[in-house]
Amino acid sequence: MSASDVTNLLTRTEGWVAGLHLAALSLLGRPAQSVSDFVRAFSGSHRYVLDYLVEEVLNRQPPGVQDFLLRTSILDRLCGSLCDAVTGGRDGHVTLERLEKANLFLVPMDDERRWYRYHRLFADLLRARMQQERPDEQAKLHAAAADWFERAGLASDAVSHALAGGDHERAAALIEQHSTDLLTRGELTTLLSWVRALPTSVVDARPALCISLAWAHTFAGQTARVEPLLEKAAAQIQLHAPSAAARDILGNIDCMRAFIATLRGDTARALDLAARADRLLAPDSFMQRSVIPYTQGIAYRGDGRFDESAAAFAEMVRLGEAAGNIWTISVGWYEMATTRRLQGRLREAMGILQMTQRLATEQGARHFGSLAKVDVGVSEVLREQNHLDAAARLVTNSLGVMESWVSPFDLMLAYLSLAQLRFAQRDWVAASAALEKADEIRHTHIVFPRLSSLTDIWHTRLALAQGHLQEAEAWVQTTQPGTRGPVIIQTAELITLARVRLAQGNLTAALQVLEMQESVTREIDWTGALIEILALQSVALHTLSQTSRALAALHESLRLAEPEGFMRVFLQEGETMRHLLQLGLREWTASEAPFAYAQHLFRCFDASSTQSPESTAHPGSVLVEPLSSREIEVLRLIAAGLTNQEIADHLYISVRTAKKHVQNINSKLDAHSRTHALARARELNLL
Structure with missing residues (x-):
C-alpha cells in the first residue's frame, strides 16, 4: 500500500x-x-465489516438499545435532547453515556461530552440496516431532527434534514429564511448545493428564493443564469394581486438588475434601475436597499466624483448597520477606502480598512471568505507605501481565505494586486503568472470593466519592463486608449499610453498625453493620478534636457505625495528618477517641503540594491493587522506598568488570557519585548 x-x-x-x-x-x-x-x-457495508459489527456488536445489544441506535443513525452528531426528539424517548443523555462507557463506537466531539458521533464504519452499518429494515420511518425521523435543529437555531442542520427527509417545501422555506446569512458568510457553495437539491418547480414558485439564488449565481460569477431567475420571480408576482410584499419583490429584482448593469459597465442603466428600486422597496428592506448606494458609489467613482462616491458608500454602511449585517457594513467601508485610495488619500483609506478589520474581528467574521478583500485593500496601500513584504503576506493569505468564497470578482482583484506586487519586486515571472490567473477569470466570467482594463494595463506594463515594445504597441492599437469607458479607466489607459510612447522615445507624444491628463485630474481633484502624471512628466522633460521644468514637476509631485506616503510611484521609475532626485537635492533648500522626502526616496534607491524592499519603507509605518479594542486596552495597561497578573485582575480575565493578549500585541507590532512594543506603539500613535 x-x-x-x-x-x-x-x-x-x-x-x-x-x-x-x-x-x-x-x-x-x-x-x-x-x-x-x-x-x-x-465502509461499514463491506461484508467483513458488516458481519463483524452485526454479530459482535449490534445483535448483542438489548432491543431498546438496538432501536435507539437505528433511529439515531440518521444524525451526523448526537446530543441527549436531540436523540429524545428523534426517538420519542426521555433518556437520550443517559443512553449516550452508557454507550460511551460500553465502548460502543461512540466518539465524544467536545470535552464537556455534550455532543457525540458514531464511528464512521458503525454509522455506515446502522444506516444501511435502517434503510433495509425501516425505510418508511426515515422521513419522520428527519422531520423530527429538522424541528429540533430549527428550534436550536442551527439552520444548516435543519435544512440538511429537511432535504434528507424529502420535505422540499420546508427546506425551501428554511433556505429562503437563511440565504442572506449564507451570502454574508460567503457560503455560496452551500447555498447553491441546497437549492440544486430542490425540485425546479419548488424554486420557481418562490420569488424570494429565485432572487436569493440569483445573488448566489452573481457572486459566483454565473451571471448568465441570473436573468431567467428574475423573470420567473417577476412572473410569479404577476399571478397575485398587487401588495406591499409584491412591490418589495419587484424592487429586489430591480436591485439585482442594477448590480448586473454595474458589473457590465452600463452605469446609466444601473442608476435608472437603482432609482426605480428605491421607489419600490419597503423602507425596512435595508439589505436590499444597500445595493442602491453601492451602484451609485461605483458609478460616481468611475466618473471621478470621489466625494459623492464616498458619501454613497457611507449610506451603504448605514443601511448595513440598520440591517445588522457585517458583510454589507464591511463592503461599504472597503469600497469607501478604495475610493479614497484611488483619489490619493492613502492614510484615510488605511484608517478605514484597519477599522473594518477590527470590526470584523470583533464580530467573529474575520475568517469570512467574503471579507478577505479587505486585507487585499490593506495590501494595496502598503504596496504604494513600499511595505512590499507585509503587502505580500496579506495578499497571499487573502487568496487562501478566498477559496471558500468562490466570487471571481474578488479573486481577480486579489490576483491583480499580487501581479502589481510582484512587478514592484521585479519578479516578472510571478507577475505574469498572477496576470494569467486574472485572465482565466475574465475569459470565463463577466467582470467589472475596471478590473479587465487593469489586467490589460499591467500586461502592457510588464511588456515594457521586459523591453517587449511590439507587444505594448499591439495593446495601443487594439485598445485605442481613452476612447471609451468612465474617466478613471480612460485616464489609467492614457497614462499607460504615455509610458509606451516614453519607452519608444516619442517624448513629445508622451508629454502631450500627460499634459491633457494633468488637466483632467486637476479638474476633478484626483491627486493619486496627478502624482503619477507629474512624476512621468519630470522623467520625460529631463530626457529632453528641460531640467528646470522637470524639477518643477517633480517638486509638485513630491509635495503632493509626501503627506500620504506614496513611494512606489517614484521608485518604479528607476535610475532616471534617482538622478532627478539627486538634482533636486542640489537645487532645493533643506527648508523646502519635499526636501526631506526626496532625501528619503534617494536613500531608498541606494538601499534597494542591498536590502529587502520592506526595509526601505517610509518611517511612517503602519500595522499589517490592527490591534483589537481589547488589545489596545491591554497595551495601555502595559504602558501603565502593570504585570500580567495585574492586567488579568484589572480586566477580570485569566493570567493565561492576559499573556495571550500580550503575545498578540508583540506579534502585530513586530516587537520582541514590552519595552519594544511600547516604543512601536508610540511610533504608530497608538498611545
Whole structure:
C-alpha cells in the first residue's frame, strides 16, 4: 500500500484495530492497482465489516438499545435532547453515556461530552440496516431532527434534514429564511448545493428564493443564469394581486438588475434601475436597499466624483448597520477606502480598512471568505507605501481565505494586486503568472470593466519592463486608449499610453498625453493620478534636457505625495528618477517641503540594491493587522506598568488570557519585548 492509501485507511477506520484487520483480510489476493479503489470504497457495508459489527456488536445489544441506535443513525452528531426528539424517548443523555462507557463506537466531539458521533464504519452499518429494515420511518425521523435543529437555531442542520427527509417545501422555506446569512458568510457553495437539491418547480414558485439564488449565481460569477431567475420571480408576482410584499419583490429584482448593469459597465442603466428600486422597496428592506448606494458609489467613482462616491458608500454602511449585517457594513467601508485610495488619500483609506478589520474581528467574521478583500485593500496601500513584504503576506493569505468564497470578482482583484506586487519586486515571472490567473477569470466570467482594463494595463506594463515594445504597441492599437469607458479607466489607459510612447522615445507624444491628463485630474481633484502624471512628466522633460521644468514637476509631485506616503510611484521609475532626485537635492533648500522626502526616496534607491524592499519603507509605518479594542486596552495597561497578573485582575480575565493578549500585541507590532512594543506603539500613535 502507498503512504496515501495507508493514511486514507486509517482515516476510514479511525484507528479501530479490528477494522484494520478486517481491511487487511479483504485486501488479500487483490492486485496492487485496485488497492486505492478499495480504500475509497471501504465502509461499514463491506461484508467483513458488516458481519463483524452485526454479530459482535449490534445483535448483542438489548432491543431498546438496538432501536435507539437505528433511529439515531440518521444524525451526523448526537446530543441527549436531540436523540429524545428523534426517538420519542426521555433518556437520550443517559443512553449516550452508557454507550460511551460500553465502548460502543461512540466518539465524544467536545470535552464537556455534550455532543457525540458514531464511528464512521458503525454509522455506515446502522444506516444501511435502517434503510433495509425501516425505510418508511426515515422521513419522520428527519422531520423530527429538522424541528429540533430549527428550534436550536442551527439552520444548516435543519435544512440538511429537511432535504434528507424529502420535505422540499420546508427546506425551501428554511433556505429562503437563511440565504442572506449564507451570502454574508460567503457560503455560496452551500447555498447553491441546497437549492440544486430542490425540485425546479419548488424554486420557481418562490420569488424570494429565485432572487436569493440569483445573488448566489452573481457572486459566483454565473451571471448568465441570473436573468431567467428574475423573470420567473417577476412572473410569479404577476399571478397575485398587487401588495406591499409584491412591490418589495419587484424592487429586489430591480436591485439585482442594477448590480448586473454595474458589473457590465452600463452605469446609466444601473442608476435608472437603482432609482426605480428605491421607489419600490419597503423602507425596512435595508439589505436590499444597500445595493442602491453601492451602484451609485461605483458609478460616481468611475466618473471621478470621489466625494459623492464616498458619501454613497457611507449610506451603504448605514443601511448595513440598520440591517445588522457585517458583510454589507464591511463592503461599504472597503469600497469607501478604495475610493479614497484611488483619489490619493492613502492614510484615510488605511484608517478605514484597519477599522473594518477590527470590526470584523470583533464580530467573529474575520475568517469570512467574503471579507478577505479587505486585507487585499490593506495590501494595496502598503504596496504604494513600499511595505512590499507585509503587502505580500496579506495578499497571499487573502487568496487562501478566498477559496471558500468562490466570487471571481474578488479573486481577480486579489490576483491583480499580487501581479502589481510582484512587478514592484521585479519578479516578472510571478507577475505574469498572477496576470494569467486574472485572465482565466475574465475569459470565463463577466467582470467589472475596471478590473479587465487593469489586467490589460499591467500586461502592457510588464511588456515594457521586459523591453517587449511590439507587444505594448499591439495593446495601443487594439485598445485605442481613452476612447471609451468612465474617466478613471480612460485616464489609467492614457497614462499607460504615455509610458509606451516614453519607452519608444516619442517624448513629445508622451508629454502631450500627460499634459491633457494633468488637466483632467486637476479638474476633478484626483491627486493619486496627478502624482503619477507629474512624476512621468519630470522623467520625460529631463530626457529632453528641460531640467528646470522637470524639477518643477517633480517638486509638485513630491509635495503632493509626501503627506500620504506614496513611494512606489517614484521608485518604479528607476535610475532616471534617482538622478532627478539627486538634482533636486542640489537645487532645493533643506527648508523646502519635499526636501526631506526626496532625501528619503534617494536613500531608498541606494538601499534597494542591498536590502529587502520592506526595509526601505517610509518611517511612517503602519500595522499589517490592527490591534483589537481589547488589545489596545491591554497595551495601555502595559504602558501603565502593570504585570500580567495585574492586567488579568484589572480586566477580570485569566493570567493565561492576559499573556495571550500580550503575545498578540508583540506579534502585530513586530516587537520582541514590552519595552519594544511600547516604543512601536508610540511610533504608530497608538498611545
